[in-house]
Amino acid sequence: MMSCFNLKTWLLSLVFLSYLLSLSHGIPNKEFRVRAVNLGGWLVTEGWIKPSLFDGIPNKDFLLWRLNENSFRFRVFNNQFVGLDGINVVAVSSVSTDSEKFHFVKEGGNSSLVRIKSSNGYFIQAKTEDLVTADVSEVNGWGEDDPTIFVLTITSRFQGEFQVTNGYGPRKAPQVMKKHWRTFIVKEDFKFIASNGLNAVRIPVGWWIASDPTPPSPYVEGSLNALDNAFLWAQEYGLKIIIDLHAAPGSQNGYEHSSSRDGSQDWGKTDQNIQQTLHVIDFLTARYANSPSLYAIELLNEPRAPGATIENLTKYYKAGYEAVRRHSHTAYVVLSTRLGTSNSREILPIASGLNRSVIDVHYYNLFEPQLNNITVQQNIDFILTNRSSQLNSVTTSNGPLTFVGEWVAEWQIEGAMQKDYEAFAKAQLDVYRRATFGWAYWTFKNIRNHWSLEWMIKNGYIKL
CATH class of the missing domain: 3.20.20.80 (Glycosidases)
Structure with missing residues (x-):
């Protein structure tokens, strides 16, 4: 034997090198939360991601794919990636391409504030409760009521060699x-x-x-x-x-x-x-x-x-x-x-x-x-x-x-x-x-x- x-x-x-991120946008009483596993994992949204944006299914989990230190792709349910339909942020494709790349821009230092720039070169914003767009070219400061600003915090982790x-x-x-x-x-x-x-x-x-x-x-x-x-x-x-x-x-x-x-x-x-x-x-x-x-x-x-x-x-x-x-x-x-x-x-x-x-x-x-x-x-x-x-x-x-x-x-x-x-x-x-x-x-x-x-x-x- x-x-x-x-x-x-x-x-x-x-x-184990793990990060879990949480983001919330600047519209009062509304929230956009991201949980990212080691800068490459789970993404959860509430508030501005409405059913009309994702085939009638609200509050679904995303998968956040880390490409480098500050660039990511967002994969949603049905294995589709978040990208752009014109300027609207939507689930667009089952194939990951550069057009679905997003870039996190940090305020600097130890700040938890970030902006998310889309592949079209514009920043995304929570325009209304039902609409997220990538159409902001000029940003100034880091005011709390700016809908292009998100708050990032570490909350959990994912492990493994990848x-x-x-x-x-x-x-x-x-x-x-x-x-x-x-x-x-x-x-x-x-x-x-x-x-x-x-x-x-x-x-x-x-x-x-x-x-x-x-x-x-x-x-x-x-x-x-x-x-x-x-x-x-x-x-x-x-x-x-x-x-x-x-x-x-x-x-x-x-x-x-x-x-x-x-x-x-x-x-x-x-x-x-x-x-x-x-x-x-x-x-x-x-x-x-x-x-x-x-x-x-x-x-x-x-x-x-x-x-x-x-x-x-x-x-x-x-x-x-x-x-x-x-x-x-x-x-x-x-x-x-x-x-x-x-x-x-x-x-x-x-x-x-x-x-x-x-x-x-x-x-x-x-x-x-x-x-x-x-x-x-x-x-x-x-x-x-x-x-x-x-x-x-x-x-x-x-x-x-x-x-x-x-x-x-x-x-x-x-x-x-x-x-x-x-x-x-x-x-x-x-x-x-x-x-x-x-x-x-x-x-x-x-x-x-x-x-x-x-x-x-x-x-x-x-x-x-």
């Missing part, structure tokens, strides 16, 4: 990421892993790794070299590696750990998108097929239903399996179950026809709403009863192997003592070691102690 764990989003990112590299920009991002790769996971960590009886690492990677050293903007060079180092260290200490495609082009789940640009989920919507993902699998398998440390390729981490349909996933998993087999007949092929569905057996028919295939399930009590505000013992009982049953349901005598690819000894309990965490972790280990392929802890290093397997081992919370 294989005991695995995960090296945090190592080849994605751990460095946000980090896009947020820092092309000059600073390479420095930040290279320092991260050089210092966060090092050779001594692999020595620690092996000396504690663990025998494998599950390493998440992003799709842009196949284009290194010239990945598409805003990603930067270096992730492939980091993975190469991991293989060298793994071989030295006798460890195996599971390469996990954690971020697919377009994002397979819309979450920051899949490097979503703005929270949208676009993976699998086109054949081109799927073919691009297959190219990544082909590239990674070909590169490491002859390494004695390559143990498995995970085709896709946590695709989310209903956006990632079972039809598209079936098509991709079968093609991904063939891509791996072109280069290796021994590497296991790992198929992740979908988020957002209770039917973890739905990919059994796919995996059952594939040699050396593995079904990956992820178990987090922390994210189960029904487990909030229950006792320590109730959490443990849920592991021993419910998780055991769930794992048994995907484990078959002659079928694919099973892998608890992510779990963590953390929960929604205030004031839990170390002995409580020890019991919770032990219960999970007792159940998850029954998985016929093994388990992986999320994660090896983390700023939150209980999410860090290294910290949990060093402090006696987890005993292997």
Whole structure:
């Protein structure tokens, strides 16, 4: 049996650079609010964006795309971008172009006041409650009643490698990421892993790794070299590696750990998108097929239903399996179950026809709403009863192997003592070691102690 764990989003990112903006315009008692994720995220409007402007649907969320330090595009519902119809500010196109670019002009210093200049060179203004226009050429001062002035405040954040590299920009991002790769996971960590009886690492990677050293903007060079180092260290200490495609082009789940640009989920919507993902699998398998440390390729981490349909996933998993087999007949092929569905057996028919295939399930009590505000013992009982049953349901005598690819000894309990965490972790280990392929802890290093397997081992919370 294989005991695995995960090296945090190592080849994605751990460095969070986040901004969330809030804007309000100068018309008294009216409000225009923008929440921007890392200068590239959610945009919410109230007040002057009226139903008549956006197909009768009021107060819908926007997605704010950061292009550089002060330039943005606004994407609204139905994936349309805000642009100009003459001088009127409207949702105009499903394709992002320069004509939908807006520029933030700040008052200066530490002021929170900004103006928004449109692609036509004019400033936008809230002309009436029903009309927003880009027709102001001359502005003077920063008076409170000027309808071209907006107030900007930081309110929240969005994470992920796209946000980090896009947020820092092309000059600073390479420095930040290279320092991260050089210092966060090092050779001594692999020595620690092996000396504690663990025998494998599950390493998440992003799709842009196949284009290194010239990945598409805003990603930067270096992730492939980091993975190469991991293989060298793994071989030295006798460890195996599971390469996990954690971020697919377009994002397979819309979450920051899949490097979503703005929270949208676009993976699998086109054949081109799927073919691009297959190219990544082909590239990674070909590169490491002859390494004695390559143990498995995970085709896709946590695709989310209903956006990632079972039809598209079936098509991709079968093609991904063939891509791996072109280069290796021994590497296991790992198929992740979908988020957002209770039917973890739905990919059994796919995996059952594939040699050396593995079904990956992820178990987090922390994210189960029904487990909030229950006792320590109730959490443990849920592991021993419910998780055991769930794992048994995907484990078959002659079928694919099973892998608890992510779990963590953390929960929604205030004031839990170390002995409580020890019991919770032990219960999970007792159940998850029954998985016929093994388990992986999320994660090896983390700023939150209980999410860090290294910290949990060093402090006696987890005993292997």
